[in-house]
Amino acid sequence: IAGITQAPTSQILAAGRRMTLRCTQDMRHNAMYWYRQDLGLGLRLIHYSNTAGTTGKGEVPDGYSVSRANTDDFPLTLASAVPSQTSVYFCASSDGGNSPLHFGNGTRLTVT
Amino acid sequence: GEDVEQSLFLSVREGDSSVINCTYTDSSSTYLYWYKQEPGAGLQLLTYIFSNMDMKQDQRLTVLLNKKDKHLSLRIADTQTGDSAIYFCADPSSASKIIFGSGTRLSIRP
Numbered sequence: 001i002a003g004i005t006q007a008p009t010s011q012i013l014a015a016g017r018r019m020t021l022r023c024t025q026d027m028r029h030n031a032m033y034w035y036r037q038d039l040g041l042g043l044r045l046i047h048y049s050n051t052a053g054t055t056g057k058g059e060v061p062d063g064y065s066v067s068r069a070n071t072d073d074f075p076l077t078l079a080s081a082v083p084s085q086t087s088v089y090f091c092a093s094s095d096g097g098n099s100p101l102h103f104g105n106g107t108r109l110t111v112t
Numbered sequence: 113g114e115d116v117e118q119s120l121f122l123s124v125r126e127g128d129s130s131v132i133n134c135t136y137t138d139s140s141s142t143y144l145y146w147y148k149q150e151p152g153a154g155l156q157l158l159t160y161i162f163s164n165m166d167m168k169q170d171q172r173l174t175v176l177l178n179k180k181d182k183h184l185s186l187r188i189a190d191t192q193t194g195d196s197a198i199y200f201c202a203d204p205s206s207a208s209k210i211i212f213g214s215g216t217r218l219s220i221r222p
Contacts, residue, residue: 004154033210035212040120040214041214042200042212042213042214042215043155043200043212043215045209045210058209090154090155092154092155097204098141098142098143098204099204100143100145100157100160101155101157101202101210102157103154103155103156104154105152105153105154106152106153106154
């Protein structure tokens with residue numbers, strides 16, 4: 001079934017540890033995105049990539065990094081996790097432009 | 113800057129109509145979207161409306177767009193328990209900047 005796969009589903013992480021959230025899509029979409037969802041704040045864009053080999057900063061990029069080595073994969077790395085990064089993280093992809101986003105099922109991350 | 117606003121909660125009785133409202137600031141988008149998020153899942157596209165339309169109807173869903181007031185609404189007729197979810201309004205102001213509202217949590221009373 002075509003779509004977006006995120007891993008892990010959930011994770012508890014000690015503060016200061018490094019963590020990579022994985023995201024893979026099989027729809028050959030050019031654009032990919034990482035959002036975090038926090039109660040009362042909706043979805044906030046962390047980083048995005050309009051095409052393989054390029055990335056850009058979203059609304060809340062600090063403490064996060066991304067890479068886009070190929071079309072399918074868009075990992076999100078927390079170099080040194082802090083409790084304020086406790087959130088639900090969603091990866092999404094689209095054909096770009098005004099096309100709708102397709103979302104993964106999310107990764108629930110707790111930083112203690 | 114660009115912004116999309118929604119109320120956080122809505123409670124309706126089963127069988128009644130639900131109306132979820134959204135206001136936005138960027139009027140340059142070709143489309144405006146409504147997404148639905150069920151518990152433990154990601155967002156799924158529910159419906160959309162072209163910015164040159166005033167209304168779109170799709171089975172139990174009616175989307176109304178008032179461009180003058182920058183107001184978007186989603187009406188769900190004959191609301192069922194399966195409609196319980198969080199509904200997000202989204203304004204794709206640019207390819208790299210899709211602005212989501214905070215989401216409206218719809219709960220259904222028996």
